[in-house]
Amino acid sequence: MTELLDATDSQTAMIADLVGSVRAVEETIARLSAVRDGMLAVAARVAVDIARQAAHPDHGDMALRAVAAEIGAAVRASDRTIERRMDEASWAVERFAEVWAAQGAGRISAAHVRVIVDAGAHLDDPADRARYAARAVEAAVVESPNRLRRVARRIAEQYQARTVTERHRDARELRRVWVKDLDDGMAELGMLGPAVLVHGIHDRLTRMARTITVENGRARKAAKGTAPDIDSPTDTDRDSDTRTTDQLRADLLADIALTGAPTGHDTEAGLLGEIRARVEVTVPVFTLMDDDNGGHNGGSASGAPPAELDGRSPIDTRTARLLAGDATGWERVLTHPITGALLAVDRYRPSDQLTRHLRARDQRCRFPGCNIAARRCDIEHTHAASDGGETCATNLAHLCRRHHTLKHHSLWRVQHRRPREDDVGLHLVGGGADQTIRTTGDLVWTSPTGTTYIDRPPEQNTVRFTDSR
Template identity: 60%
Template sequence: MEAMVDATDSQMAALADLVASLAAAEATLSSMQAARDGLLALAGRLAVDIAQQAHHPDGADMTIRSVAAEIGAVQRVSDRTVERRMSDASWLVDRFPSVWHAQGEGRISAAHSRVIVDAGAHLDDEADRVDYAAEVIEAAAVESPNRLRRIARRIAEKYQKRTVTERHREAREKRRVWIKDGDDGMAELGMHGSAAVVHGMFDRLSQMAHALKEENVKAAKGTDSVRDERTIDQLRADLLADLVLTGAPTAHDTEDGLLEAIHARVEVTVPASSLMNGETTSSAGRCSPPAELDGTMPLDSWTVRFFAATAGGWDRVFTHPTSGAMLSVDRYRPSEQLRRHLRARDQRCRFPTCGLAARKCDVDHNVAAAAGGATSHENLAAFCRRHHMLKHHSPWHVRQGPGGVLEWTSPTGRIHVDEPPAQNTVTFAEAGTVAAPF
């Protein structure tokens, strides 16, 4: 029996209206996204025009950063994200205007536009881009973005004037590795590189995982030993971690083993009570505060206890028992106390919307030392290199108030206040009950 055979005429009419309304809403959304791209591209052009007036030697890079920071602070979005959006929007609006217009008219979606632009990104001749766009827009009008991807690549290949070898040589310059935080104390490590190398890496990991799996099965037969129940996926992940954390890059290392001597570093903050008692649940049903990696990622108690047992030293962060505010920092073997104090207080870059960990940031004077600024925690803060440069080479200004509160003034005069993040600690109510700092 058909699934909707019992539907009434009025129900089918309501469904038809709903589908039509959703189609109209999607077209409107695509139009609004195209309008946003136009404004972002315009912001990029304005930044370039401003920089060209002053003949800036950095090619407008710092001006674009400043403009992106202005937009991001208002939208509560990272200026890196805004700058990337500005770049993507400029690429769409300037190089593929017909695609942008088609999206603005609601004929194709933003997802279709991304597929078209990505596939034709290497078309340098303007006439080729115009012909390519006209052909692929027709396909986009009747295909989903996923199915359009293969079609767009095939169409783009017809207009390519360079060989795959030439394009691959250029694409290799963009190889990189990145990390993406996940949930439950997990993260992803990604790599963009030569397909032959990446597939070769995966194949070797697979061969090693299968060989280890077979050896474990043989070793467990006829014995009382515990069988290794890890899956091939789990073995691949564990082998990759082992190779990266303990292996030596023989093809790149120096004669004295400089790279081999480098060890991985992470920064973990853990409430003392959690370290002593592990993860516990209070009478109110709330879990005790977990340890955190770089002030953002929760970590399980097993990992924390492992780090605690192997760490050469710990920074102690003393906090107020009721407010949770940081009071001071010391160490059993003190060194660079002021830097540790700032890392513990700031936890991340102190520019609004930026979340780069403090240990990866510069420590900078709010009032320059040359202008009489004191080298103290009242006049220092952690800034990532990007926002450190923005502070010194753009109209952005910062003033530090009591408690490490920073007041940023943007080029247009807007005020953005950034407070030190809450400490990962336990606080106590007056009645003596434990409350998590949420």
């Protein structure tokens, strides 16, 4: 390659200046990240000190939540994320001070710090931990975080007081499964578990996928020169099956997870095997009515928005129609044709009208920054029922268990914002009596420091009409 040989002296000098500037910026970012981690660690320490001086029975857990919620609301981030960052910052600042200092000096990045701290997390002896940190920082100065990971693990292993078997026994307690929403109606399923099991799962899926590929190839060869059997579409299906090994692995995993019975964990009555996957989908009626060509906004040809899964990510119209056709019942959400505001919720099957209205209105936990789906939350009285609070839309909202507890056991306070004269009136009919509900749905949260934050219900996934004149 000779591209850069054609560069002029001024262009070469410019590239050198840019390289130096980027390096200086990265060092500044590292320093600022270290400063932020220090602040988060101090915030965590203050919360623990407050709990200790008051002898809180939870040993500071609720105080940490309250402080994390305050910071999260101020920076528009989930308080769960902030609390996790506070834990990580405290761990790095208090247990790996040398590493934190190197970051503060701009010698290593935040990514280097994470690698070093993760690899040495099980080093309990302060002297061993300090020796490990010094050697790891020396390696980090000249290596990328990717390369550093293997080096740091090897260094940490030299100072381990416990065997791999003992550490693995503790690590197994952290096994979990999580979901990460992606674009274009896709999501990512992750699993943390024992390496033997995870690799075994991957190997079995791979061998299943390869078996399907081989069988499809044999079927195609056998079908050549013979008339197709119209009573058996198997050959035709196999002949058109062009899925890759990755696609087959994904399809097989979904098939096994959604339809297989957990024989190793099921009860005597087979209760787990009877559980079926459940999702909630919002589909504008015009999206269901349109053809399959789709519109410019990814929804339908008429411009209706696409269907949404649990208020998190859009899904394709074909999948939405399949779900609609198989569903035993659908909730109908009526919205204002101009503003899109929620008007009412009903369905043909008898159920709690107010509960459906609240779920459709809130869609998620109503604490600032929280995105836990409403179906996984508690319906909480803003003004306690025991103190005379009414069970109505103007006094109810969805809160996840975490923020439900935070509301009752910290100085965070919440109230519904009073409706204005121009607010839309909501007319609900249920239980043989009419109930008119007038509310903005906005919640006003007041933090322990007196700062107020307004949480508004998410916009409805609906069609809005505008005056074309």
